[in-house]
Structures are given as C-alpha cells and as structure tokens.
Amino acid sequence: MIKKVLYITGTRADYGLMHDTLKLLNEYECIHLDIAVTGMHLMEEFGYSLDEIKKDNFNLHIVNQTFLKDDNVSMSIFIGNLIVDLTQLMSEIKPDIVLLLGDRGEMLAGAIVASYLQIPVAHIHGGDVSSTVDDSARHAITKLSNIHFAATEKSASRIKQMGENPDNIFVVGAPGLDSIMKSKDNVDKNYLLNKYKINKDFVLILQHPVSLEVDDSAFQIQQTLDAVMSTDYQVILVYPNADAGGRAMIDKINEYDVDAYKNIPHDDFIGLLSLASALIGNSSSGIIESSSFKLPVINIGTRQSGREKAENVIDVDYDSNEILNALGYIESEEYKNKLKTCQNPYGDGKASEKICKILKDIEINVDLLNKKFFELE
Structure with missing residues (x-):
C-alpha cells in the first residue's frame, strides 16, 4: 500500500533543511510525496525561491498566500487564509501523513488543518526551545502532532513533559546536518x-x-x-x-x-x-x-x-x-x-534515513490518531 505524505514549506530555510529528507522520501516506492509551497517562496522581494524548488522535480502544489504588509496583523491574516487553503488542498489530495518542521506559522496552520481532518502529523524539531514567543507555536504544533522527530535527547524529554506518547517520540538528530556531512x-x-x-x-x-x-x-x-x-x-x-x-x-x-x-x-x-x-x-x-x-x-x-x-x-x-x-x-x-x-549536539547527519524509515514503517491506526495524555512516571 502506498503511503501519501504531504510536506508544507514556507521559507527557503525550512526547504533547505529538509531537502535531503524529501529527496530520500521521494525515492521510496511505497511513498507518494506531495509538497505544498507557500509564503516567502512566492515573493519576488525575497528571491522567489519557488524557482529553485521546481528544479528538484517534486510533485508541487502552489498555495498562493503571502504576507501583504510588514506587521503582526498581516502575519495573523496570512495564517488564517492559509488554514482555509490548506483545508481545501488536504481535502483534495487526502494525505496519510502531514510532515512539518519547526515553529513557523505555515507549520502551525498545517497542523491545525490536519488535526481537524484527522490526518496524523509528523513534526520535526519539536521540543526545541529558543526562549522567544515562537516557542508557543512550536509547542502548539507538538500538541497537534502524532509522531515526533526530536533533534536531541533534551528536546525529546520536553515532548514527554507535554504528555506525548513516548512510543511515538524518536530522537533522530537535525535533518539540516545531513547535506552538510555529505x-x-x-x-x-x-x-x-x-x-x-x-x-x-x-x-x-x-x-x-x-x-x-x-x-x-x-x-x-x-x-x-x-x-x-x-x-x-x-x-x-x-x-x-x-x-x-x-x-x-x-x-x-x-x-x-x-x-x-x-x-x-x-x-x-x-x-x-x-x-x-x-x-x-x-x-x-x-x-x-x-x-x-x-x-x-x-x-x-x-x-x-x-x-x-x-x-x-x-x-x-x-x-x-x-x-x-x-x-x-x-x-x-x-x-x-x-x-x-567543539562537538555538534544535533546528531550525526543521518536524520533523513531515520525519519524516512519511520514514516515508511509506522502503522496509521486509531491508536495513533486518538491521542492520550501520558503522565510522567
């Protein structure tokens, strides 16, 4: 059975960090990968990085939402509009898993939509802390997610503190290191x-x-x-x-x-x-x-x-x-x-292999979707 995975990208940064993971995922015969491209990728003033993404020949879906002004109101409107558009996209392509990275508004919008459509969310870099307001978005995405790919043991521990199922928390390292090590x-x-x-x-x-x-x-x-x-x-x-x-x-x-x-x-x-x-x-x-x-x-x-x-x-x-x-x-x-x-605390440059294998093998069932709060022992 082919498993359909949807990744959402809104910036050159998240796409660059995920490039090796997406490329490897696309090579699996049992995986069908879709990528929703939105936000900064579609803005000429920030380099229109959609052109770079197209060179990779992935199956792309353009979600035409951008920031209209340089303020928090525009960011909030962008996220609201994106929720509407992603709802339509996910309803049409019906992914089995939505894959997200980090703490940005595009990812939060994707997590909200997937959660209400009862689609499992796999979240990378959950449990990280930056001590800014962005942490609230990251932790909200964690609570809306079903599969957690933590970059470090400390991040995994924080995910557990949020009541997530330890069986669905995987320490894989930072996927951004993979292309660097190669x-x-x-x-x-x-x-x-x-x-x-x-x-x-x-x-x-x-x-x-x-x-x-x-x-x-x-x-x-x-x-x-x-x-x-x-x-x-x-x-x-x-x-x-x-x-x-x-x-x-x-x-x-x-x-x-x-x-x-x-x-x-x-x-x-x-x-x-x-x-x-x-x-x-x-x-x-x-x-x-x-x-x-x-x-x-x-x-x-x-x-x-x-x-x-x-x-x-x-x-x-x-x-x-x-x-x-x-x-x-x-x-x-x-x-x-x-x-x-100095040693890098974020892994060995093999996160992509670990993430892809878990996504390939994990069973999507009621237990995965029906989240429970796990108390710390």
Missing part, C-alpha cells in the same frame, strides 16, 4: 569565490526579526552592520525572513554598501559556511549546523537564547561594540582551542 569536504571553492565575487576573508550575516521586538528590527540590523562594516572583512548578507519587521530590516540594509542576496541556493549556502571567517546574526543555522564546520558564530540577541549550543557560539547583545569585541575574540588562542574540540 558535502562539506567537496566544496567547489573557486566556483563560490567567483560567483559571489569574494576576494578576501569574509563573514556571512543572516539575521531575522524577532516576534516581540518588531519595532526594534531596523535598529538591530543597524548595530550588526555598523560593527561589521568597520572591519576589513568582506560581507555577504542574506535577506531576513518575510516576517513582521523583515521589510524594515531590508530598508536599513539598503542604506549600506553591502552585498545583499534575496536568496542563496542551499548548496551554495553550505559551501559559504565552510569558507566563511564567521557567521553573524540570529539564525538557527548558527546554532545547529555551524559547529559541523568548526565555524565561529556570533549569535546576536534573544532569538536563539534557549537553544543547546556548541562551544563555537558566542552570545552578544544588539550592540555594535559587543559584536566588534566578539569579532576580535574569534582570533584569540583561547577561542581557537575551543573551536578545535
């Missing part, structure tokens, strides 16, 4: 140096708005750019997410003479991580993927404050002086020694 030693350095016009040591900036700090978004990226632009590093900046505050950040970025990219293909981004002198900002890439490269990371602000972190991560505030001091610290012998021995 390709990090095969980077085409000359190709990347030429494509991105890199002619000296460079840093990557990847910084997003924070839900409860929307009004400060422009100031926050200004502090980062003021610090980095005062150094001798070449700067490659990737646009922020299309969340409330994102457009204000872009307006501020445009005031600087900096190489800013709306979208960087995932394989290129991995290659740039392997070549960069540092990654600066507040992306989860700096927390989850970076230590596999022994890459210095300057993690700014609150967005990732609750995450498990390796020794390569330096936490600073939204302050140009602190960021500059951190850039100096990464050159110290003390830090370089930490970098040599």
